[in-house]
Amino acid sequence: MSELAKALTDLEENKVYQLVDEKIKNGVSPLDIIAECNEGMVGVGNLFSSGEYFLSQLIFSAEIFKNIMQQLEPLMPKSDAGDSASKVIIGTVKGDIHDIGKNIVANLLRGSGFDVIDLGVDVSAEKFVETVRETGARVLGLSALLNFTYPEMKNVVDALTEAGLRDKVTVIIGGAPCNEQVREFTGADYYAEDAVTGVNICKKIYQ
Ligand code: B12
Incomplete structure (x- = not known):
């Protein structure tokens, strides 16, 4: 250390x-x-x-x-890789109030030119779905740091499917104890171990 x-x-x-x-x-x-x-x-x-x-x-x-x-x-580093049309929704899932990591990701995304819609913490699946529908964002970032809120990430992905929006949005999950296994469980598209990885995935999606 x-x-x-x-x-x-x-x-x-x-x-x-x-x-x-x-x-x-x-x-x-x-x-x-x-x-x-x-x-x-x-x-x-x-x-x-x-x-x-x-x-x-x-x-x-x-x-x-x-x-x-x-x-x-x-x-924080700034670049013009994205543009204001590149919308990314981010939030910490319901039941979880950890936001330090999420805020870093949001900050870095803004610095990279993305239009970040930060829904804050303790965000319900309904709110995520509604925001995807209203904004047409192609990326949704979910943060969770508690193992008992992993099912909530899965709920969000399932709710997107039910709303017929799953194929319109790429879901990225992150947060210290998450990993590839958690991604599989939730049905998300990507797991990002840190903010830079998350931003790079967003750049790839919008390129
Ligand atoms: C600070 C902290 C708190 C603070 C949070 C303050 C805040 N405003 O965020 C407070 C005191 C509120 C808190 C409360 C609790 N906490 Co807490 N907390 C932590 C601690 C020590 C640090 C978390 C942190 O901020 N790390 C620094 C940031 C920068 O790292 P990060 O979040 O991982 O983010 C990085 C990446 O993961 C990634 N990332 C994060 N999110 C996303 C999202 C996307 C889309 C992408 C792309 C990337 C990404 O990018 C970031 C930068 O690289 C962790 C320990 C740990 N190992 O993480 C425990 C920890 C997460 N907490 C824990 C627990 C148990 C709790 C409580 C239940 C305690 C209690 N008995 O009340 C409550 C739960 C409250 C709730 N309902 O949410 C456990 C969870 C265990 C588990 N696996 O379930 C941990 C792991 C501690 C432990 N080892 O026991 N906590």
């Missing part, structure tokens, strides 16, 4: 900010900094699973991450 990841796992707030500052000054890309922070958050999650950390520590780690993101957002 890198020094930054470890400092975040240990919730050493000031050290985290100091290390992030140093990295920015040394020209380290914001995406690499985010990847290190991600590793630190996985560390926090593991300590939570093992009972060493409590909910308050999870909340604190999220606060630190949000502060880091505020600093990194203006530095």
Whole structure:
């Protein structure tokens, strides 16, 4: 684990900010900094699973991450790969309020020229379907970080099928504990392990 990841796992707030500052000054890309922070958050999650950390520590780690993101957002890479006609809908599924990763993806997509429709967190299958129908977006990104919200991702895909929209939209899923097996279970088209992979899939779809 890198020094930054470890400092975040240990919730050493000031050290985290100091290390992030140093990295920015040394020209380290914001995406690499985010990847290190991600590793630190996985560390926090593991300590939570093992009972060493409590909910308050999870909340604190999220606060630190949000502060880091505020600093990194203006530095995020921008390109003109997409255009405003390239709509992407994104949201965290019903029952799940984790949004740090989703926000990073939305941000990076906007920076790449996509027109992002961010539905927020705890979004119902009906809302996703309605938005796909209304906007004609060809990509739908679903975020979920809880294994008990995976069935909700499947519900969204099933609801798209029922509404006759499944073949009109590519569904990408993401969120720390997701993987290829979860994708198969949900019936989504792609699993993206990080924001950059997600953006690259969107570029491929709209090229
Ligand atoms: C911070 C945090 C919280 C914060 C969230 C704050 C917020 N605003 O998001 C708070 C304190 C609210 C929280 C609450 C809970 N949490 Co929590 N949380 C975390 C933690 C530590 C970090 C998550 C995070 O932000 N990571 C950093 C971001 C950047 O990473 P990311 O989300 O994975 O996103 C990246 C990629 O996955 C990808 N991505 C993400 N989404 C998408 C979507 C698309 C379309 C694409 C393309 C890509 C993509 O791009 C991102 C950037 O590369 C994780 C630990 C972990 N291993 O992740 C636990 C974790 C997810 N939480 C967990 C749990 C159990 C809970 C609670 C149930 C705890 C409780 N007892 O109440 C509640 C549930 C609340 C709810 N209903 O949603 C468990 C889930 C276990 C499981 N597999 O089911 C974890 C894994 C911790 C653990 N190991 O036990 N949590």
